[in-house]
Amino acid sequence: MSHIIYMTTAMDSSDFNEYLVHWSSPPNPSNQNFHNKLIRSLAINNKVDVISVRPFSRSLCNIKHLKKSDREDGNISWHYIPIQRNLFQKIILGQTHVNDLMKKLATPDSIIFVDTINPSIVHFAKHALKNRNLKIVGICTDSPSNISGTSRSYTTYLLSHTNNYSGYIALTSGLNELFNPNNFPSLITEGIVFENAIEKKTELGKYFFFGGALLPRYGVYDLIKGFQLFKKSKKGYKLFIAGHHGNKRMIEEAIGEDENIVFLNGITIEESLAYQKGAIANINPRPFSEDLDRYSVPSKTLEYLTSGNPTLSVKNSKLQKSLGDHIIWIKSSSAKNIDAALKHVVSLTKAERSSLGQKAEKKVLELYSLQATNEKVNDLLKRLS
Structure with missing residues (x-):
């Protein structure tokens, strides 16, 4: 059994559903769903500590700030860092909490998983892992240039700060080539699915x-x-x-x-x-x-x-x-x-x-x-x- 520290914006599914009601326009759930599935897949026979930097919008979310909290779910421990509306406070406070969690959770054998298309995650990981000789796996779910409303500097920052990890998990070979120019060990898998055990809608014709x-x-x-x-x-x-x-x-x-x-x-x-x-x-x-x-x-x-x-x-x-x-x-x-x-x-x-x-x-x-x-x-x- 490996120990994995997973850095992401994803949340436990029930927490995410409760969070949705506070948004006037819902956040994109595709990353939430993919990372949640990968976390649960890893937890079949690994211990997973999730450091979650929850998505937040001052204009679309009616919550003033998100408090620090934790949740245990079998082999998964969710650690939600606090989020402030003020961007400067968000970065400073977020980095402090991520650093503290990394000191508390990481062992010499821990493996770090990092979402490569979120600048906050990449930034926090870079500073929290400085001077730590830990293996890092980049999770590549899209090209930064495909993300709506982003700039060239966003793409440049992500690609330049995620290109020297120990390994990569990518949805396509193109993504692996983009994020993994040094050809480190990688896995290409098009996605992850749950068995759909939900009861179907029957009254809709x-x-x-x-x-x-x-x-x-x-x-x-x-x-x-x-x-x-x-x-x-x-x-x-x-x-x-x-x-x-x-x-x-x-x-x-x-x-x-x-x-x-x-x-x-x-x-x-x-x-x-x-x-x-x-x-x-x-x-x-x-x-x-x-x-x-x-x-x-x-x-x-x-x-x-x-x-x-x-x-x-x-x-x-x-x-x-x-x-x-x-x-x-x-x-x-x-x-x-x-x-x-x-x-x-x-x-x-x-x-x-x-x-x-x-x-x-x-x-x-x-x-x-x-x-x-x-x-x-x-x-x-x-x-x-």
């Missing part, structure tokens, strides 16, 4: 589901247009949309008076899984681009596959290679092609849809379950020098 980023570049407006084309000839179906980082007014204007499209705003991961479990099909309309394909994997597509229902997705080269025809591939994110994909899935019999969904669920759990991930990461830890 026949519907499709989308949950994810609501920014135009991720295809939600193409999905709305595609569904509106679909329902001209196919009656009795609804589309449920949930997500974050979008313009609520623009989404509502795009939906208009269409009673067959329901906007759920931000929902918890448990609610999202329940909607996925009851859907005719779950859809990821994210347009294909070389840059996105090189540096990111649509985590929602993997999550959808655990529902036992068909998954529709626009092209992604990594998932096409690993999952092939377990996914119904949409030719492009155009409204016309989304309409065609929706018509195709409803043309299948209920038995055909069930068979497709169940085979996909079995395959994705075989490749990306907590246990499968645990074995791959433990192998990486053995290779660290």
